[in-house]
Amino acid sequence: MDLKGSVAVVTGGSGGLGRHLVAQLLERGAAKVYVATRKAEGADMAGTTALKLDVTDPASSAAAAKVAADTTLLINNAGVNTHASLVDGDFGDIRREMEIAYFGSLNVTRAFAPVIEANGGGAILNVCSQLSWVHFTGAGAYSGAKAAEWALTNATRFELAPRGVQVAGLYMGYMDTPLFADAPEKLKSDSATVAARALDGIAAGADEIFGDDFTGWVKEIMGESPDAFAHSIQGRSARVLQS
Template sequence: MDIKNSVAVVTGAGRGLGRHLAAQLLDRGAAKVYAGVRNPDALDLPGVEPLRLDITDPESVVRAARAAADATLLINNAGISTHVGLADGDMADIRLEMETHFFGSLGVTRAFAPVIAANGGGALLNVLSILSWIHLPGYGGYSAAKAAELAMTNVVRRELAPSGIDVTALHVGYMDTEMADYVAPEDKVDPAWVAGLALDGIEQRALEVVVGDRSRAVRAALSGGLELLYPDLPAPKAL
């Protein structure tokens, strides 16, 4: 995938990682970058094409796909974090997490995949999380939704390959964005750096981009027992 001269759509492009992705796509020579946001009037990113898009609204998604009919690259970045638990958290918040990260990202993918295929193929990047792999109290709804989005990513990668569409997964922990404003600075990474690595991964047709020491450690622990991911659990019994 050559980003130069590509036509990209970035969801959630108004701030955080999405804003950096949109800006760096322009820097790398993308012919056009559609910045998907709920309120285009509030967008202040020079050089992009504002695209009204609410990924939780199917009609909005359909309209966006029609407006960006020249797209060759889709970045599913839009997301939320309600910090809702699963055992006793608000079901409305749990549903919102799933509607955003799973159904929302899937809906955008389903709308834009035929567009990208009709334009000769291209690429798709799903912004996932370290919490796609490790699931923690305090992030129950988010973890479940991101795990579902990971499963979706792995499936559509195979389904879209015959159409000439590459699918890359981005896994990262805390970034220095508004969503993680409560996290200590030393525990966060620079979203501009993450954006650069993600775009490198797209160009290299990587299956996944794993950013940061913590993400790499969790990725490596997946091949071991659950005690590696959850060391606070009781010691496992011999079976």
């Protein structure tokens, strides 16, 4: 997809990775970028427009799609990390993770896919995670929600391709954003670099985009048994922390 002249909607675009995506879209020549948040805030850069959108509410998604009827690129970036475990974590937190990552991305995709198609086609990028594939103690709720979003991304890719809508997933490890504030600093990627890789991937028509080299390596070893897979990830992370 040619990003120059595109009209993008970025959910959760007021901070973190979303803000980098907004800024870099403008740098690459996007005609307009909608910064989509629940309170319609954060559109403080020239070329941006605030868009009120609660990803968990289908009616809000549908209303936003009517306002942003010129959209050609949708980035499902809104997310939350409650750190809830699946066995004894708060069930409300577990449900909230799924509502935002899976049902939220689905709500917005269903609302905007017809808009993008009507505008001659374009793309949808779902900001997933390395934890779509890697599942550790303490990240059960987040991993489950991101695994569901990975499946959503793959399934909608096949459904929307005949309609001229490219669907891609962005996968990365920890970043230097508030969502991962508690993660070890040595394991964090630069979120501006992740955003650049994401947009490079969209421009190239990639299905899966790796925001960092570590995530590419993780995908390569996914054929190992679950235990061996987890131990490989933990071992490499330990070596990074010790370096």
